[in-house]
Amino acid sequence: MTGNVCFHCHLPLPDAEHFYAQVLGQRQAFCCPGCQAVAEAIVQNGLEDYYRFRTEAAPQAKSAALIPDELTLFDDAELQQDFVQQDDETCETTLTIEGISCAACGWLIERQLAKIAGIRQVAVNVAQRRALIRWQSDQTKLSTILSRLRHIGYNGFPFQPDKHEASYQNEQQGFMKKLGLAGIMTMQVMMLMAAHYFDWLGEMSSFMQQYFNWIALLLTTPVVIYSGAGFYASAYRALRAGSVNMDVPITIAVFLTYGSGFAATWQQSGQVYFESICMFIFLLLLSRFIEHKSRYQAMQISANMLKYIPMSALIVKDGATHPALARKLLPGDTIIVKAGELIPVDGVVCQGSSKVDEAMLTGEPTAVTKVPGDKVHGGTLNRSQVLTIEVQASLAHSLISQIIHLQQQAVANRPTAAKLADQLASYFVLAVLLIASLTYAYWYVMGNPQALWITIAVLVATCPCALGLATPTALTSAVAWLNRQGVLIKRTDVLETIEKVSTVAFDKTGTLTQGDFSIHAQWYANEADKAAVLAIAGAIEAHSEHPLAAVFARYRQGSVLLSLPHDVTIQAGLGISACYNRQHYKIGSPAFMLAQDTEDTSCPVLPSLPFTANVMLACNGKLIAAWQISDSIKAGVDSVLARLTQQHKTKTTAILSGDSQYNVDLVARQLNIQHPIAALTPAAKLDYVMQLQARGEIVMMLGDGINDAPVLSQADVAVAVGSGTDIAKASADIIFLNDSLHALPGLFTVSARTRQIIRQNFAWALGYNVCILPLAVSGILHPWMAVVGMSLSSIIVVINSTRLIRFTA
């Protein structure tokens, strides 16, 4: 892998400049100083072997997300209480590590951290992208560990594990033990029973047969008692709640087969089907295990994304400033927020004035000017000047926390489709139980000694094993495919809902657009003057505070102007007029151009333009330039939406934005979105979606900000884009790991395909059950045949589902 790609990250090398380092005895080229520094650190630490054995390229070593100074915040004892377990001198924590791409990374990290004195244990789990670290708190600090990791190109963070993760892990281990036991025992019992079935020459003495039965009984007992315990418990819970579920016939079949097998062995007469019980339990457990595992994995990945980044603040005390954690701030404290920093909590400005970006909360991309006396909200970004703020509410009571509260309420009210499936299953189970008992009654009355075995064959043959596998295996395969496309699915059942989505709603800023303005189309009366015109526009617009004016700022620099504009008059919200070089210029909205001016009465004739201009420049009453300035749409979004509307004509598209109607309309026109809805608060977005749902619409919402969190929780399918805030990701069912919406059309197609596969699976499983039922009821089918048939049916279902993994969109 030499030549034109970076040795570290395998990305193409930039043409301009390369960086070099000596690795594995050769001079290697790197794409950026970051990769070069990481490779040098790896070589210096004697860990070059990593490059020899890795199977995947490393991610590009970008500049660190946190500056080392901020890493020391993680050493705060109070903060550590949340994620570090301390025992005497040893601390233990689990970190999520960004950048692990293959098993060699695990080795690299373990070796690198093992060099720090005071480290007791490092265990990297490559599959989970996590590392368990134990260290002596008197010898080293967490910040040292984190900065060492950063040296070799990995970012480690404490994270917020899901509430249920610990119990999921226990369940996972339990499943593995039960499954292993059932598997091992099935093999043994099968071996013993094969002797029975294939004893065609009749060489086995009846004593030996009895002996085999006893051994098989001995081996089956732990499977029935231990491995099957989950089914009985679930059946018992369902019966106690006055309903039936799939586990009820399973439990009955297992108990009947085991009980009669036990009786037959005891009385030394009759048939035994021990191998059938073991295999039955093994296969059923397998399907539950697959389902559980995919859910557990999704939970881990999404927990990894909820990084624990402490918000810090500079608190003013006795005339000096000290760094402090945001959660320790109390009402009445005074804090200083520098330009470019997040305002940690709600408060009132007491000194300074600045522009504050409240897009996170309101979706409004235009920064708001805050002067002393104005209220500012936690979670918003201070853009331009230093602000001194008096804290009004602690972190727990700030607006951001209230939005989170709104989101949690929405989660509780969410409509569920799952209930219907449960209802269907219980009818199915009732039918099975009814048929089984009728069969037993019929054969018993007819005096058939095989009545019990025929009933068991009915229960096993109609066992919803393949039915149970139909959905989870298809969903798991689809999720595996989507993971490779950079899509993370947190709740697999949404895949079934996606197909039914009737309205796709987008948040604007951050999801469709980048949130900054740029020139999209331009027209000049004289194309040759373009540079000069832009320079003049820039010089005049320098006087404006309007967000659209900021676009021209970049043309101000580097241009040579004879003099500065004078006699500047600003009409708020409309435009500016000024004199420059003895000419009179007007720049502003089309309405401003047409408005009567006191100085000159002529108003310019607007030419017909190929685009809708929203900023125009006139010189002495003659229009000389026009621009369309809008929020820049993210790369690729237009093609994604074009594909979407083309493939799914019936789906309605909408924008739900907190921004002004004007900006939203502009984006909607460019992207051909049907319903642009603007100026919505987080609660209004939530209302809008609830109204749609009340009309029976199935809504998919895509968003990224804190303000989208409540509506994401309410939507039937919620998607958060990669650059989104943690709270948006926490509320979403689906997370796009990269920033673009490229995966969206694929999501729809794979969900349609998944539904198709699930239907095929159901058709097969039900068809098989229906066909086999008469055979079982009439007593032709032995229980062992029923089990073999059931297994084959299950295998067909699994193979059909795995077709989704190789799916090409």
Added chain:
Amino acid sequence: MSIIYVLIPLAVIIVGIAVAVFFWAVRSKQFDDLDRQGYSILFDDDLPPEEKKLADERKRLHDRD
């Protein structure tokens, strides 16, 4: 054929041991990450002296616990 009466109980005992070993492996989280440890054999495990010292220290502390 009477040897079967000895061999089968023996097999049952071995199966019992296998199950016990499997349970122990699951409990000690050996199935949590199936990728990582497979690679360990590829890497040199000769440690430079200063790292060796740290590793020995760690081992001593582990034994004490």
